[in-house]
Amino acid sequence: MPRHRFDVAHATLWSKQRPTFDHIRPRAKGGHDDESNLQLAHAACNKRKGSRWSGKTEG
Known part of the structure; x- marks a missing residue:
C-alpha cells in the first residue's frame, strides 16, 4: 500500500478518478x-x- 500519493505512478493515480480543473480561489x-x-x-x-x-x- 503506498504511503503517499507520489509513491504511485501518475497514470495509475488518475485511472479511476476523472481529472477536473479546480479553482484555487473559488469563483464564488x-x-x-x-x-x-x-x-x-x-x-x-x-x-x-x-x-x-x-x-x-x-509566496
Whole structure:
C-alpha cells in the first residue's frame, strides 16, 4: 500500500478518478478562470472541496 500519493505512478493515480480543473480561489469567492487560479484535481476531491478557500497565498 503506498504511503503517499507520489509513491504511485501518475497514470495509475488518475485511472479511476476523472481529472477536473479546480479553482484555487473559488469563483464564488471572487476567483477567476485564469490559468494561475486553476489546478488539476480528482472530480470527487473537487466536489468535496466545494467553495472552501483558506485565503492563504503561496509566496
